[in-house]
Amino acid sequence: MGEPKLPKPTESELGILRVLWARGPSTVREVHEALADGGGYTTVLKLMQIMTDKGLVVRDESQRAHVYSARASEQRTQRQLVTDLVERAFGGSPARLAMQALSTKRTSPEELAELRKLLDAMEGEP
Amino acid sequence: MGEPKLPKPTESELGILRVLWARGPSTVREVHEALADGGGYTTVLKLMQIMTDKGLVVRDESQRAHVYSARASEQRTQRQLVTDLVERAFGGSPARLAMQALSTKRTSPEELAELRKLLDAMEGEP
DNA sequence: TTGCATCTACGAACCTCTTCGTATATACCC
């Protein structure tokens, strides 16, 4: 009963979802304009129609210009993508992915502090 | 001049690379047998031929059964995949990916300690 | 040498994803 399993979004679909997360419910035109390199208008339209079929977005048809919203939250989708990558490339160890991520680039002191808090919480509550 | 940029491996290609990283240089047969669900023998062969063209693996043809090796290390490939995901889904913040990864599953005390060491090192050396 | 097992090479079919042209409906303005 929890949430239905949504398919993993493709590259282009993820781009559209990012716009929807940032802007909230939006029309095809709005998404198309927000997307710098999203291709032509009908391309974005088609993608969003397909995403509707897949259940990645929901469509409100009460207006002439349909309004689309992301079905899964950004965080939930991130969790899905991370879990997938952990399985496929990190032998199932999220910690190894985390370390790889941190070694990659510089991270701000604020984020470091947050990470430390997270570690504390994880140790405190086995 | 550093290393040539290799393409991002696809799903199936990553499965083959994982075998090569684990086993070291291997023949098609060995990879095929290590892959539980890798499809038929010729499927694996074809994939590895394509991977050779792409430069993902190198092929030693001195034996009748060619011997393939991964061209990029596991770590380098992991870095590539992580960087890609960070850009596509985490707004370029590796720390946010790391936190998402850690929130996902339980992590062993050993790994937690390693992460802590990594954080210490990052704070020590701005 | 003949036959069998095993290997590579190649091409075709199929699927998904992406892209776009075109057709059609709808609102709005004059």
Add this chain to the structure above:
DNA sequence: GGGTATATACGAAGAGGTTCGTAGATGCAA
């Protein structure tokens, strides 16, 4: 109403990835 702008719907083409059948080469054993 007529024309224009803007929507959706649909189909088709192309690119990339996956799968596999079949053909042809090679090594080996009897």
